[in-house]
Each structure stands twice: as C-alpha cells, then as structure tokens.
Amino acid sequence: MIGDQFLLLPGPTPLPERVVRAMSRQMVNHRGSEFKQILISVTEGIKKVYRTQNQVLIYPASGTGALEAAVVNFISPGDKILAISIGVFGDRFAKIAGEFGAQVEKIDFPWGQCADPQVIKDRIAQDKKNEIKAVLVTHNETSTGVYNDIKAIREALGEHPALIMVDAVSGLATVDLKMDEWHLDVVVSGSQKAFMIPPGLSFLAFNERALKVHNKCKNPRYYWDVTSGLKYLEKGQNPYTPAISLYFGLEEALNMMLEEGLERILNRHRNYRDMVREAVKAMGLELLAPDHCASCALTSVRAPEGIGANKIRQYIREDFNIILAGGQQTLDDVIFRIGHLGYVRELDLFSVLAALELALLKAGYQMELGSGVKRAQEYLFNSYCK
Amino acid sequence: MIGDQFLLLPGPTPLPERVVRAMSRQMVNHRGSEFKQILISVTEGIKKVYRTQNQVLIYPASGTGALEAAVVNFISPGDKILAISIGVFGDRFAKIAGEFGAQVEKIDFPWGQCADPQVIKDRIAQDKKNEIKAVLVTHNETSTGVYNDIKAIREALGEHPALIMVDAVSGLATVDLKMDEWHLDVVVSGSQKAFMIPPGLSFLAFNERALKVHNKCKNPRYYWDVTSGLKYLEKGQNPYTPAISLYFGLEEALNMMLEEGLERILNRHRNYRDMVREAVKAMGLELLAPDHCASCALTSVRAPEGIGANKIRQYIREDFNIILAGGQQTLDDVIFRIGHLGYVRELDLFSVLAALELALLKAGYQMELGSGVKRAQEYLFNSYCK
Numbered sequence: 001m002i003g004d005q006f007l008l009l010p011g012p013t014p015l016p017e018r019v020v021r022a023m024s025r026q027m028v029n030h031r032g033s034e035f036k037q038i039l040i041s042v043t044e045g046i047k048k049v050y051r052t053q054n055q056v057l058i059y060p061a062s063g064t065g066a067l068e069a070a071v072v073n074f075i076s077p078g079d080k081i082l083a084i085s086i087g088v089f090g091d092r093f094a095k096i097a098g099e100f101g102a103q104v105e106k107i108d109f110p111w112g113q114c115a116d117p118q119v120i121k122d123r124i125a126q127d128k129k130n131e132i133k134a135v136l137v138t139h140n141e142t143s144t145g146v147y148n149d150i151k152a153i154r155e156a157l158g159e160h161p162a163l164i165m166v167d168a169v170s171g172l173a174t175v176d177l178k179m180d181e182w183h184l185d186v187v188v189s190g191s192q193k194a195f196m197i198p199p200g201l202s203f204l205a206f207n208e209r210a211l212k213v214h215n216k217c218k219n220p221r222y223y224w225d226v227t228s229g230l231k232y233l234e235k236g237q238n239p240y241t242p243a244i245s246l247y248f249g250l251e252e253a254l255n256m257m258l259e260e261g262l263e264r265i266l267n268r269h270r271n272y273r274d275m276v277r278e279a280v281k282a283m284g285l286e287l288l289a290p291d292h293c294a295s296c297a298l299t300s301v302r303a304p305e306g307i308g309a310n311k312i313r314q315y316i317r318e319d320f321n322i323i324l325a326g327g328q329q330t331l332d333d334v335i336f337r338i339g340h341l342g343y344v345r346e347l348d349l350f351s352v353l354a355a356l357e358l359a360l361l362k363a364g365y366q367m368e369l370g371s372g373v374k375r376a377q378e379y380l381f382n383s384y385c386k
Numbered sequence: 387m388i389g390d391q392f393l394l395l396p397g398p399t400p401l402p403e404r405v406v407r408a409m410s411r412q413m414v415n416h417r418g419s420e421f422k423q424i425l426i427s428v429t430e431g432i433k434k435v436y437r438t439q440n441q442v443l444i445y446p447a448s449g450t451g452a453l454e455a456a457v458v459n460f461i462s463p464g465d466k467i468l469a470i471s472i473g474v475f476g477d478r479f480a481k482i483a484g485e486f487g488a489q490v491e492k493i494d495f496p497w498g499q500c501a502d503p504q505v506i507k508d509r510i511a512q513d514k515k516n517e518i519k520a521v522l523v524t525h526n527e528t529s530t531g532v533y534n535d536i537k538a539i540r541e542a543l544g545e546h547p548a549l550i551m552v553d554a555v556s557g558l559a560t561v562d563l564k565m566d567e568w569h570l571d572v573v574v575s576g577s578q579k580a581f582m583i584p585p586g587l588s589f590l591a592f593n594e595r596a597l598k599v600h601n602k603c604k605n606p607r608y609y610w611d612v613t614s615g616l617k618y619l620e621k622g623q624n625p626y627t628p629a630i631s632l633y634f635g636l637e638e639a640l641n642m643m644l645e646e647g648l649e650r651i652l653n654r655h656r657n658y659r660d661m662v663r664e665a666v667k668a669m670g671l672e673l674l675a676p677d678h679c680a681s682c683a684l685t686s687v688r689a690p691e692g693i694g695a696n697k698i699r700q701y702i703r704e705d706f707n708i709i710l711a712g713g714q715q716t717l718d719d720v721i722f723r724i725g726h727l728g729y730v731r732e733l734d735l736f737s738v739l740a741a742l743e744l745a746l747l748k749a750g751y752q753m754e755l756g757s758g759v760k761r762a763q764e765y766l767f768n769s770y771c772k
Contacts, residue, residue, distance in 0.1 A: 020411070023631070024407075026401055031711075061446055065626075095608065199627040221485065222450070223451050243629065
C-alpha cells in the first residue's frame with residue numbers, strides 16, 4: 001500500500017501543503033520584530049474566526065491546556081459551577097474545574113444528544129441568589145459528533161451573572177459561533193481542528209466581563225496567567241518561549257481561511273456532514289446523532305448489528321491507510337467516527353465512502369456496493385449542480 | 387541583505403536541515419501504532435541524553451510549562467522550599483513555587499556568579515527537623531551565561547531528604563549532567579536548546595523518590611499531572627493531543643545527537659565557549675562570567691565603556707541579520723549574549739566574531755580588526771590541529 005496515513009479523525013486533520021511549506025523554515029527571534037508582526041497578525045486573524053473584538057491569547061499547549069487556562073483564570077476555589085456535559089470533553093472540562101476546587105454541579109445529557117436549553121434555563125431560574133459563578137459547555141462534542149446550540153444556551157442564562165465558558169476546540173469554524181453577538185464570555189479553541197495546522201497551539205478568548213472576574217480569581221497559576229499573557233501581548237511577545245514553527249503554519253492557515261471566507265467554510269462543513277450522513281444512511285447504517293444537532297466536524301456511525309466498529313476501522317486502515325476514530329468509553333467498538341473538518345474536500349469523502357463500503361462488506365455486512373457513494377454524489381449534484 | 391535571520395540566541399537555536407525535513411510531513415494518528423513507536427523511541431532517546439533510567443514525560447509546552455509541572459507534581463502548598471537563584475530563570479522557578487503555595491526561602495547569588503555549594507550545605511545543616519521539602523536550582527542560567535555545579539550542590543544536600551529539582555532547560559547536553567549518577571530527583575528540559583528543534587515541547591524526568599512525593603502531593607493539576615502522563619505513556623500515548631510535528635523533529639534530532647555521541651556534543655560546546663571567550667577577550671572586552679562557571683551554551687559579554695550593548699546588537703542585526711540576545715532586567719544594555727548551543731559550528735562562530743568586530747567598530751569602539759577572529763583560529767588550531 002502506498003501513500004501516507006489519510007487522517008479522517010476529528011483532529012488532527014490533514015495539513016494543506018501551503019501550511020507544511022510555511023512551517024518548513026528556520027526559527028526567528030521570539031523577542032524580535034518579525035515574530036511580533038506574526039503574533040499581531042495571527043491574533044487578529046483568530047479574532048475574525050471567533051467573530052470577536054475581545055482579547056485572544058495563544059498558548060503553546062493542546063486544547064486541554066486552554067481548558068485548564070479557562071478554569072484557573074476565571075474560576076476560584078469554592079465557586080459553584082454548572083457543567084453541562086454531552087460526552088467525554090464535557091466531562092473533561094467539569095473534571096478540570098473540580099480539580100481546581102470548584103463545586104461542580106454537572107448536568108449530563110445522554111451521549112449522542114445535545115443539551116436542552118430549557119433544562120439549563122430551569123436550573124438557572126432556581127438560583128435566586130446567583131450562587132452559580134460559571135456555566136461550562138461544549139460547543140461541539142468530539143466524542144459523539146453532536147453540537148450544542150450555544151446561542152440558545154446563552155439565552156437560557158438570561159440576565160444571570162454567571163460567566164458562560166465554551167469549549168469550542170473542535171467546533172470553532174465548523175459550526176457557527178459568534179462570540180460577541182451571542183455574548184459569550186470565554187471561548188477556547190485549538191490548532192489541529194478547523195485551523196488545519198498541527199496540534200500544539202490553543203486559543204483562549206475572553207471579554208471584559210471575564211477579565212473582571214479574572215482580576216479577583218484566586219486559583220494559582222503561572223503558565224496560564226492571563227494578566228501576564230496580556231502584558232506581553234502588548235509588547236508583541238509571549239511571556240515565555242512560544243511554539244514558533246506552529247505560528248508560521250497558523251499564519252498561512254489563517255490566510256487560507258480568510259481567503260475562503262468564514263461563511264463558505266461553515267457551508268462547506270455543513271455540506272460534508274449532510275453528504276456523509278446521507279451516504280451512510282443509504283448504506284443502511286444508523287447514525288448516533290439526530291439530524292437537528294449533528295456535528296459538521298465529524299459523523300458518528302453505529303456499526304451494524306453483530307459487527308464491531310473496530311473491525312471496520314481495522315480493515316479500512318489495513319487496506320486503504322485511512323484512519324477513522326473509534327468510540328470512547330461506553331461507545332468503544334459500538335461506533336466509528338468519520339472526521340470531516342479542516343483540510344478535507346468532497347473528493348476525499350467520495351474515496352473514503354467507497355473504501356468504507358468495501359470494509360463493511362469485508363466485515364460481513366450485506367449491502368449494495370456503491371449505494372453510499374451514489375447517494376453522496378446525488379447530494380452534491382442537488383446542492384451544487386442545479 | 388540576503389539570507390534568513392541567523393539566530394545566535396540561547397534558544398531557539400538554528401535547526402538542522404534534517405530536522406526541518408523530518409517535520410515537513412502530514413500528521414499521524416496520535417492514538418495509533420505509528421505515533422506509539424515514535425513516542426517510545428524519543429522517550430528512550432531523551433533518557434540517554436539525561437543519562438537516566440528513570441521516567442521522562444514529554445509535554446506540549448515550553449520549558450516554563452515543565453517547570454510548572456515540576457512544582458505542581460512534587461511540591462504541596464505550605465511546603466518549605468529552598469530556591470537557589472543566580473538569575474532570571476532561578477527567580478522564575480522560585481516564583482512558580484511561591485504561586486502554588488510553597489513557603490519559598492530564596493538564596494540569591496550575584497548575577498554573573500554561580501551558586502556556592504558551601505552556602506547551601508550550611509543552610510541545609512541548620513535544618514535539623516528536615517523541614518525543607520525541596521531544593522530548586524538552575525543547571526545553566528540563560529540570563530547570565532553561568533552554570534551551577536549541580537553535582538557539588540547535590541552533594542551539599544548529603545542525606546537530607548529534600549528533593550533536588552533542577553531546571554536544565556538550556557543546560558542539558560551543553561553542560562554535563564548525570565541524572566542517575568548524581569542522584570537528581572527531578573530534571574526539566576526543553577526542545578529548543580541542545581535538542582535543536584523548535585520550541586513547544588518540554589521534558590520532565592523524575593525518579594522513584596520524587597514519584598513517592600508526587601503520590602501525596604496536594605497541588606491541583608490536570609494538564610501537568612504525572613500520574614495521568616505515566617498511565618497514557620504505558621499505552622504509547624499522551625493524555626491529550628501531543629504536538630505531533632515536533633515529535634517528528636525530535637526523533638530526527640535525537641538520531642543526530644546519538645550519532646554524534648553525548649561526550650562529543652559536550653566537548654563541542656566546551657570548545658565553542660572557550661573559543662568565543664578567548665576571542666572576545668582578545669577584542670579587549672570583558673566577560674560577565676568568570677572562567678570556572680562560564681556556560682558552554684552562551685557567552686555574556688559586557689559592552690565597552692560608553693557604548694550600549696543594544697547598539698551593538700542593532701548593528702550586527704541590521705548589517706548581518708545576526709540575532710544576539712540582550713541583557714535582562716538590570717543587565718539590559720549592559721551585556722549582550724552570544725548563544726552557541728545546539729546546531730552551531732565553529733565555522734559559524736568565525737563569521738559571527740568577524741561581524742561582531744565590525745559592529746563594535748561602527749559603534750565607536752577602538753580595536754584592531756581581525757584580532758578576535760585570529761584568536762579563535764589560534765584556539766582551534768591548538769585544540770584540533772596539533
């Protein structure tokens with residue numbers, strides 16, 4: 001079998017050649033004018049993707065690092081926190097808050113479903129004394145392929161003063177999110193998803209309301225400290241050595257994203273979702289997420305009765321070097337996940353769907369070869385060619 | 387002026403072409419077998435550089451991140467800590483410990499000097515009740531260009547049960563360090579120094595004694611948690627997404643380092659130091675560090691009377707695109723620092739010294755052109771050619 005691994009994971013995603021080339025160069029001085037220009041430029045670019053005029057800091061860290069940054073900068077030990085979880089990453093955000101001393105009240109929705117804003121509204125309505133200091137919520141839950149209606153959840157909080165803190169690591173630029181228009185206080189994202197660069201950078205955006213909370217926040221911190229980050233950002237620097245090569249990639253990726261335009265990027269991801277979902281249904285398979293909250297970043301597919309999802313993943317890897325993600329925890333061997341975010345094309349999805357059909361047949365599943373691919377073609381024909 | 391910035395900083399250092407090429411590739415699945423092999427291979431390679439059989443974890447973070455990891459995993463709030471500082475990075479390690487609730491007693495030595503092991507021995511001797519839980523010390527102080535005699539400092543602790551925690555970010559593989567033989571408990575390093583790859587990875591090595599302390603350690607942590615890191619390392623994974631592209635570079639850089647051999651690498655850095663120091667003295671300039679503790683990673687040079695160090699840095703940057711570091715805090719404009727660690731050759735230092743002479747003359751300093759370069763040539767002739 002020739003060719004590199006073809007990653008259809010929900011991150012890291014394939015890299016555009018332009019990004020690989022942009023990263024293939026010598027370092028620059030991270031305290032010098034060239035890096036300063038890059039830092040200013042990428043910070044402005046990220047703000048456009050976040051649709052925010054607020055502050056954004058870039059950490060040399062994974063997305064999980066920026067989740068920890070959100071917790072230690074905006075939550076104090078003893079604070080009462082409402083954590084909305086619809087899967088592994090919702091659980092993780094809640095766990096980090098708990099580790100740093102928050103009193104975490106968790107509202108869990110079944111895996112494969114999105115959060116119901118009405119449930120949150122009811123809970124918030126009971127909090128007459130405004131004891132809840134923050135609401136944690138996942139934008140796009142990577143473990144299940146479900147997105148939350150962040151706008152509706154923000155509206156459910158009404159005038160309650162709790163900060164809303166959003167994990168948009170895999171969601172940003174794949175599912176709509178308007179930080180300022182929706183009045184989101186803290187929004188976290190990462191580099192290896194829609195930003196199409198390798199993992200190792202994460203982003204923390206926060207508004208003035210969050211900054212006021214930060215100024216009184218009592219959690220210990222050094223690496224993640226927002227005050228220090230802002231102070232150095234004014235000088236065009238990071239408090240400690242930044243991950244320079246990833247900035248080169250980010251600068252080029254943002255050029256690509258802004259050339260394409262955010263609306264088109266979101267549209268493209270919506271098309272991928274609908275195309276993959278229709279194709280998979282045409283193969284006779286079941287989807288984990290219902291239509292109204294199905295992620296545009298990835299699609300979770302239930303393996304057919306009697307066939308392990310990991311067997312299908314094994315065949316498609318061995319025969320075609322395509323890497324699909326498995327299910328996590330209780331969904332292990334039950335679902336497989338097709339990532340379709342970042343640098344992915346319709347063309348790629350045709351080949352992946354074709355390979356998936358072959359892997360299914362090899363695993364003993366009965367279906368008509370080509371039926372899924374044909375349905376994807378029809379979808380595109382109807383949306384693009386008419 | 388043609389050509390890229392030529393970095394003679396004490397990190398990031400120039401990248402070998404082999405490393406740049408190794409990093410110029412598509413991502414792999416960070417939960418798959420290919421990444422597992424890389425992770426196992428680089429972890430073993432790093433252990434060889436550390437000269438340790440102990441555990442090493444790799445963080446997607448700067449060196450400062452691994453300093454924070456050392457603090458939150460091995461120091462509990464309220465612990466009494468002895469922090470030995472000889473400059474900016476010693477201060478930083480102490481500050482992080484203080485931020486996370488340690489009672490920090492700091493012993494400061496003058497900037498430009500190394501720590502005196504006898505002072506530490508005397509202080510430890512007074513601690514009859516073993517109240518001191520850890521001693522923090524910098525291996526190579528990047529802000530001044532001075533290294534500490536870690537072996538002697540470890541011996542000064544004798545049988546006292548305090549952990550010794552060493553910041554070897556810029557020191558490892560430029561100045562000798564034998565983690566196991568010298569009984570060092572925790573040693574931190576980073577990717578952009580002797581490892582010759584871009585910033586964004588840092589390393590935390592710790593022994594069984596440290597692990598016992600960790601198991602009772604009460605500081606909050608998630609991102610830096612050693613228990614979780616070790617659990618995932620057994621599976622060949624990182625708890626959260628690792629900075630994959632930097633691992634590709636690290637794997638190649640370790641190949642290069644092990645091909646060259648650690649003794650030769652250390653020897654090379656010693657030669658750079660002596661060659662640069664002799665040349666700079668021949669130019670009539672003063673060195674900040676005395677001979678007995680002068681860093682092999684960088685050389686701090688006092689600017690001539692009446693000429694600002696930053697003027698010299700400006701000229702060598704404008705005329706030759708060579709980036710030298712300035713002094714920090716009280717040493718700003720007083721010294722400039724020539725980095726000579728990682729992927730640097732004697733050949734490079736000839737050209738840098740020649741350019742430095744021109745920058746000095748342009749800044750109004752009187753000296754015979756070529757005197758420094760000639761002295762460096764003589765040094766090499768005597769050490770290599772006889």
